[in-house]
Amino acid sequence: xxxxxxxxxxxxxxxxxxxxxxxxxxxxxxxxxxxxxxxxxxxxxxxxxxxxxxxxxxxxxxxxxxxxxxxxxxxxxxxxxxxxxxxxxxxxxxxxxxxxxxxxxxxxxxxxxxxxxxxxxxxxxxxxxxxxxxxxxxxxxxxxxxxxxxxxxxxxxxxxxxxxxxxxxxxxxxxxxxxxxxxxxxxxxxxxxxxxxxxxxxxxxxxxxxxxxxxxxxxxxxxxxxxxxxxxxxxxxxxxxxxxxxxxxxxxxxxxxxxxxxxxxxxxxxxxxxxxxxxxxxxxxxxxxxxxxxxxxxxxxxxxxxxxxxxxxxxxxxxxxxxxxxxxxxxxxxxxxxxxxxxxxxxxxxxxxxxxxxxxxxxxxxxxxxxxxxxxxxxx
Numbered sequence: 001x002x003x004x005x006x007x008x009x010x011x012x013x014x015x016x017x018x019x020x021x022x023x024x025x026x027x028x029x030x031x032x033x034x035x036x037x038x039x040x041x042x043x044x045x046x047x048x049x050x051x052x053x054x055x056x057x058x059x060x061x062x063x064x065x066x067x068x069x070x071x072x073x074x075x076x077x078x079x080x081x082x083x084x085x086x087x088x089x090x091x092x093x094x095x096x097x098x099x100x101x102x103x104x105x106x107x108x109x110x111x112x113x114x115x116x117x118x119x120x121x122x123x124x125x126x127x128x129x130x131x132x133x134x135x136x137x138x139x140x141x142x143x144x145x146x147x148x149x150x151x152x153x154x155x156x157x158x159x160x161x162x163x164x165x166x167x168x169x170x171x172x173x174x175x176x177x178x179x180x181x182x183x184x185x186x187x188x189x190x191x192x193x194x195x196x197x198x199x200x201x202x203x204x205x206x207x208x209x210x211x212x213x214x215x216x217x218x219x220x221x222x223x224x225x226x227x228x229x230x231x232x233x234x235x236x237x238x239x240x241x242x243x244x245x246x247x248x249x250x251x252x253x254x255x256x257x258x259x260x261x262x263x264x265x266x267x268x269x270x271x272x273x274x275x276x277x278x279x280x281x282x283x284x285x286x287x288x289x290x291x292x293x294x295x296x297x298x299x300x301x302x303x304x305x306x307x308x309x310x311x312x313x314x315x316x317x318x319x320x321x322x323x324x325x326x327x328x329x330x331x332x333x334x335x336x337x338x339x340x341x342x343x344x345x346x347x348x349x350x351x352x353x354x355x356x357x358x359x360x361x362x363x364x365x366x367x368x369x370x371x372x373x374x375x376x377x378x379x380x
Contacts (some may be wrong), residue, residue, distance in 0.1 A: 005163070037368040044316035055244035056337035056350045062094055062238045063272065063341065063348045066199040075099050076281055077271030078229060081236060081246060081292075088265050090245035090300055093237040097229035097271055100282065104334040106135035106154060107220040109187075109203055120186045125210035127202035130154070130165070131185065137225070141167060143225050144268060151283060152196065156159040156224040157364070164283075166197040187214050187312050226282075228269040243297050247336075250293035252369060254284065264314040272341060280343035293353070296334040303333075312319050340372045351376060 035163035047189045063079055076099035076190035076278035081091040091274070112122035130152065148167045153160040168181040182192040206215030240246070248257070248266055272290070275281040338351045351372035356367050 040323050046147045051241055052112065052242055052294050052296060052335050054335045055240045056339050058240065059292065059294065059339045060348050060350045066096055067274045067278050067346055070185050070276055071278050074276045076273050076275055078271055081270040083247060083266055087300060090247055092245050093239045095237045096232045098232050100229045101227040102224040103140065103197055103227050104223065106224045107133050110215045112215050116214050117183060119209050120213060122213050125205060127206050127215040128198050130196040130198065133190065135194050137194045141169060141180040151226040153224040154221055156222040161203055164199045166199060168344040229271050245297050246297060247293045247295040247298060247300050252291040254287055274346060280341065280346060284343055287343050291372060292339040293336065294339060295336045301331050338369065338372050
């Protein structure tokens with residue numbers, strides 16, 4: 001009986017410890033909330049990472065398909081990145097294109113620059129003006145097939161040289177639409193001759209005195225104007241997975257594709273064309289390496305105000321970091337990936353983005369293309 005009585009306090013204390021206090025319950029609930037939040041964030045980041053990697057692999061395969069088509073058809077083939085209608089700083093689709101065409105209508109004369117047409121005296125000895133006679137360049141300009149950055153070969157022979165042109169568009173008094181710059185020819189008197197300007201002087205200084213507008217005595221030359229590649233018949237665009245885009249502001253691409261002025265639009269002919277040998281051809285041949293930055297749509301939208309108008313170098317967002325956006329909301333950037341095109345060899349590969357941001361920690365990666373340029377292809 002005494003032994004039983006001696007054990008009773010111990011049993012009572014044990015029964016009292018079978019429950020939890022309110023403080024203990026709150027602590028457990030708090031821990032569960034923290035773990036759930038961390039798990040959800042990790043799952044969200046992993047999901048975005050898989051979507052961007054899937055998009056980059058799909059884009060890589062599509063570009064490789066264009067290269068294979070060029071080799072098989074023994075003709076230039078490529079892809080055109082199509083600007084997204086909702087955000088023209090991104091691309092969400094691509095389509096196969098064929099070889100660029102050539103325009104050779106009419107004849108040209110090479111002139112020196114004369115900014116004051118009333119004096120009929122050349123401003124410089126450099127030959128910078130291509131004057132067209134019955135060339136119909138205005139038609140090309142109105143159709144969007146002729147713009148600054150287009151190429152012209154003078155003369156149109158095997159020994160000719162390619163030049164990049166500047167296209168000045170003016171408002172037509174008759175239609176009110178933009179059309180190509182024209183001038184009355186001071187030499188022949190022909191009205192409204194069409195004008196293109198070279199970004200670099202013609203390789204021969206000319207044979208007439210340096211103050212003469214016409215650089216070559218009575219000569220007209222043949223030419224070949226490169227027209228952008230055309231979409232191949234019966235081709236449906238390739239769409240990137242929902243919620244992913246090619247972020248052009250973050251990509252390493254030619255300057256000619258970027259807006260020419262603040263608030264401007266990217267080029268409508270973002271073409272990557274391969275030769276029958278499998279290498280990149282055309283103006284991109286000397287670009288070295290192109291890096292297309294595959295990102296999430298939400299990241300681009302959240303950071304558009306932070307970036308402002310990108311005109312020069314790329315502004316790639318650092319993946320996996322949290323920032324306060326312009327509207328005061330917290331946003332964690334998702335994962336991203338690169339599709340790289342090595343123009344000299346034609347190799348196409350997919351790589352992770354280097355997220356290091358230490359030089360000026362404002363949300364843009366210091367060297368995002370580091371892994372791509374060193375051949376690292378491990379997943380992020």
